[in-house]
Amino acid sequence: MTLITDIRLRRILDSRGNPTVEADVVTESGGFGRAAAPSGASTGEYEAVERPPTEAIAAAREHAVPRLVGEAYAGNQREVDSILRAADGTDDFSEIGANSAVAISMAAAKAGADVLGAPLFQHLGGTFRGENFPTPLGNVVGGGEHAADATDIQEFLAAPVGAPSVEDAVFANAAVHAEVADLLEERGHPSGKGDEGAWAPSIDDSEAFEIVDEAVSTVQDDVGFNIGFGLDVAAAEMYDADSETYEYESAGVSRDTEEQIEYIAELVDEYDLVYVEDPLDEDDYDAFAELTDEVGDQTLICGDDLFVTNTDRLVDGIDRGAANSILIKPNQIGTLSDAFDAIELATQNGYDSVISHRSGETEDTTIAHLAVATDAPFIKTGAVGGERTAKLNELIRIADDAT
Ligand SMILES: O=C(O)[C@@H](CO)OP(=O)(O)O
Numbered sequence: 427m428t429l430i431t432d433i434r435l436r437r438i439l440d441s442r443g444n445p446t447v448e449a450d451v452v453t454e455s456g457g458f459g460r461a462a463a464p465s466g467a468s469t470g471e472y473e474a475v476e477r478p479p480t481e482a483i484a485a486a487r488e489h490a491v492p493r494l495v496g497e498a499y500a501g502n503q504r505e506v507d508s509i510l511r512a513a514d515g516t517d518d519f520s521e522i523g524a525n526s527a528v529a530i531s532m533a534a535a536k537a538g539a540d541v542l543g544a545p546l547f548q549h550l551g552g553t554f555r556g557e558n559f560p561t562p563l564g565n566v567v568g569g570g571e572h573a574a575d576a577t578d579i580q581e582f583l584a585a586p587v588g589a590p591s592v593e594d595a596v597f598a599n600a601a602v603h604a605e606v607a608d609l610l611e612e613r614g615h616p617s618g619k620g621d622e623g624a625w626a627p628s629i630d631d632s633e634a635f636e637i638v639d640e641a642v643s644t645v646q647d648d649v650g651f652n653i654g655f656g657l658d659v660a661a662a663e664m665y666d667a668d669s670e671t672y673e674y675e676s677a678g679v680s681r682d683t684e685e686q687i688e689y690i691a692e693l694v695d696e697y698d699l700v701y702v703e704d705p706l707d708e709d710d711y712d713a714f715a716e717l718t719d720e721v722g723d724q725t726l727i728c729g730d731d732l733f734v735t736n737t738d739r740l741v742d743g744i745d746r747g748a749a750n751s752i753l754i755k756p757n758q759i760g761t762l763s764d765a766f767d768a769i770e771l772a773t774q775n776g777y778d779s780v781i782s783h784r785s786g787e788t789e790d791t792t793i794a795h796l797a798v799a800t801d802a803p804f805i806k807t808g809a810v811g812g813e814r815t816a817k818l819n820e821l822i823r824i825a826d827d828a829t
């Protein structure tokens with residue numbers, strides 16, 4: 427029933443107005459799945475390769491589609507994904523593009539779920555999933571590669587860890603986002619938004635800390651449950667390999683690696699940060715390990731550019747004690763099976779998984795299902811904006827259907 431009988435690939439728009447790859451997968455019994463690849467701006471050096479969509483589509487039509495149509499079963503995700511790997515023939519999907527690969531992989535999963543008549547999270551995670559929901563990390567202020575002339579730290583994230591339901595958590599993040607706008611206005615910094623819908627004011631990081639701290643406390647008092655906050659430092663983007671320093675341009679500050687470790691540890695203490703992503707350069711496992719040793723019992727130290735959803739890099743991190751959490755982005759590695767393997771390895775080793783969007787997104791909701799399917803404790807998919815609320819609203823629907 428799930429034999430794949432047709433795959434269509436096309437270019438569609440992403441949230442930045444750039445082209446991306448969308449895939450439709452059809453099965454023998456009429457099952458249908460559609461999915462689109464997201465796209466990063468602060469991409470890790472070791473990510474699978476995204477090719478220009480026109481090239482990725484042409485290469486996938488030539489190498490992958492003929493090996494899948496009439497040959498593979500959408501209900502057998504491992505088979506689909508291993509055919510994608512074999513058809514590509516490289517380690518990093520540089521032939522068919524990780525964008526074509528991930529779109530086909532996710533569309534096949536949806537087609538498999540459609541044939542079964544089960545929600546995607548259940549097809550992927552089994553019948554006992556759907557009871558636990560991830561805490562959404564909501565991007566409320568940001569800069570870095572996601573907005574010009576804004577904060578050096580890429581993302582300030584609301585983290586409603588005490589929310590009684592995913593719905594309450596989603597609305598709490600939106601409330602923090604709105605409160606931040608009021609505070610920016612009061613302080614004379616009315617602001618536009620960056621790529622992920624976070625406010626992108628022209629202020630330095632220290633002022634952003636004050637504002638987010640205040641906004642989180644105000645909303646916490648309103649809603650009556652605990653809201654913390656966290657960061658995606660995206661430190662690889664500010665690391666200068668020649669001078670071996672982290673350059674905070676808006677503050678005019680430069681920190682060497684030891685100073686960066688101390689700075690982050692102080693921030694964790696001062697603001698009770700619950701989450702810190704990529705606080706150090708993507709090549710510096712030792713510095714990650716040092717920081718994790720120092721504050722890893724107080725907060726999550728998450729590797730995004732460090733691990734790039736890659737089990738080989740995660741094994742290195744586990745061996746060295748670098749980080750205690752991993753960001754999971756299916757397009758960083760190219761298939762859902764690879765993303766699942768990374769989550770499983772993380773869980774077995776006590777690392778928390780954080781399922782994540784990219785800064786360039788579409789209406790695709792696969793990551794909401796992936797988070798529920800894998801019992802992930804966190805999902806990072808913005809706070810507002812249609813391509814972000816697509817995933818957040820899908821989480822609310824999954825929770826609503828489950829009760
Ligand atoms: O760094 C990140 O975690 C992501 C998503 O927030 O950004 P990008 O997709 O630009 O890599």
Ligand SMILES: [Mg+2]
Nearest residue numbers: 658703704730
């Ligand atoms: Mg990141």
